[in-house]
Amino acid sequence: MTVTSRRAARALVLVFALAATAVADKVVLNDGRTYEGVVLEETDTSVRFKTAKAVLTFPRKEIASLERSPVGPLQERETRLGVLDPGKPAEYLAAANWLVGPGRGALDLPTLRRLCTIAAKFDRAHAWEAQMLLAKETEAAGLNREAGTCLARAEIAKPGQAETKSRIEKLRTVLMREAQTEMEQLQKALTLLTGEQYEKALPGLRKARTGAMSERAPDLMGMSMEQLVTFVARRVKCEKCNGQGELPCPLCEGRKESECADCEGTGTRKDYKGGGREVNLAESACKTCHGLAKLLCPRCDAERDVIVFLAAAPTQFTIRVKGGSETATLQKEIDFKRFTHQAIKITMILAEPPRSGGTLPCTPCEGIKFDSSAPPLPMEKLRAYREEVAACLIGTRTYDPLPVAEKAWDPAVIADEMLRYRNGRWAR
Numbered sequence: 001m002t003v004t005s006r007r008a009a010r011a012l013v014l015v016f017a018l019a020a021t022a023v024a025d026k027v028v029l030n031d032g033r034t035y036e037g038v039v040l041e042e043t044d045t046s047v048r049f050k051t052a053k054a055v056l057t058f059p060r061k062e063i064a065s066l067e068r069s070p071v072g073p074l075q076e077r078e079t080r081l082g083v084l085d086p087g088k089p090a091e092y093l094a095a096a097n098w099l100v101g102p103g104r105g106a107l108d109l110p111t112l113r114r115l116c117t118i119a120a121k122f123d124r125a126h127a128w129e130a131q132m133l134l135a136k137e138t139e140a141a142g143l144n145r146e147a148g149t150c151l152a153r154a155e156i157a158k159p160g161q162a163e164t165k166s167r168i169e170k171l172r173t174v175l176m177r178e179a180q181t182e183m184e185q186l187q188k189a190l191t192l193l194t195g196e197q198y199e200k201a202l203p204g205l206r207k208a209r210t211g212a213m214s215e216r217a218p219d220l221m222g223m224s225m226e227q228l229v230t231f232v233a234r235r236v237k238c239e240k241c242n243g244q245g246e247l248p249c250p251l252c253e254g255r256k257e258s259e260c261a262d263c264e265g266t267g268t269r270k271d272y273k274g275g276g277r278e279v280n281l282a283e284s285a286c287k288t289c290h291g292l293a294k295l296l297c298p299r300c301d302a303e304r305d306v307i308v309f310l311a312a313a314p315t316q317f318t319i320r321v322k323g324g325s326e327t328a329t330l331q332k333e334i335d336f337k338r339f340t341h342q343a344i345k346i347t348m349i350l351a352e353p354p355r356s357g358g359t360l361p362c363t364p365c366e367g368i369k370f371d372s373s374a375p376p377l378p379m380e381k382l383r384a385y386r387e388e389v390a391a392c393l394i395g396t397r398t399y400d401p402l403p404v405a406e407k408a409w410d411p412a413v414i415a416d417e418m419l420r421y422r423n424g425r426w427a428r
């Protein structure tokens, strides 16, 4: 990263920090929890609120105070994005221009990528401007390769523009310096690898995965760098997980579930005074765990089925729940108020044993299991690849560090087909 781009990246971080503190709305709950973000909707009974991580709904009666900041970029951003219509791609470009201009306080790169990509895809006439804008912002954030790809896309959108050319040439110099360092790392790792020093080669290979010359690996070596890393990692026994590729989840210690804190594992509402007589579970059960007494671990992707038994037809139904969203799913699917109101008695709520979870992929080995019978590596091809890298390094072979593009927009950005912004998030 150059000094200027590093400075720009820092400036961007600063802008985010300011955006989060200076212009955010604030909700304080009765229990003291405080959230900062943007109010999406206020009704008589609830407030829908967007934080940096999620969209939350708070019942009015749980809110101690709600402070609304004067309309800042974060609030304005919600309004501007909320009216976008894929039938009018020009508006996406306008929103992008607002984000990098007056709305800079609410700028984030994923949103900018999406806006520019939609504008470029659905109206070719906007593709050049959209990619030039994205190139500028990604370069400012220190993402030089991405900026290079954007410029390559801009060149496809409108070939032969002087402005595109001069920016490409400037960036090429920067990228070449980075490429040199990356190729040196790659060459070193490949030398270790051809000397069968797998363990020593692995860290360097991991670093070189997305670096210069990695894009030529499939041609020269018959596999991608990512595949090569997996191949090599299988031969190196990770010390942390003893080659297992996974570790017990630190939060639940492998148990996949833990006692519900709200009812202290009893499954019954703390303030419930009934008892004795036969009751509708909807009246007595803890609202957090719905009488299950245990909740799935939110950390390790634990999952299970919950079966609800009713006194009237349909006599039972099954709900699939996941750790982290378990309470929300249960509240949505077993609406206690409705059951109480309609006097349909819930006789029992049972949970099947958790079917997954309990472990997390090991970080150092990236979850790759040790395999003593892994097939041999194609040493001939590895050597040929290393020779090619060496030739580019000393300059006997030319290397253009500028990424190539095939389209005037990046299909990966909108592969999820989320083109509309609804209720504080991107949606289909």
Ligand SMILES: [Zn+2]
Pocket: 238, 239, 240, 241, 242, 243, 244, 245, 246, 362, 363, 364, 365, 366, 367
């Ligand atoms: Zn490991």
Ligand SMILES: [Zn+2]
Pocket: 249, 250, 251, 252, 253, 254, 255, 256, 257, 297, 298, 299, 300, 357, 358, 359
């Ligand atoms: Zn866990």
Ligand SMILES: [Zn+2]
Pocket: 260, 261, 262, 263, 264, 265, 266, 267, 268, 286, 287, 288, 289, 290, 291, 292, 293
């Ligand atoms: Zn509970």
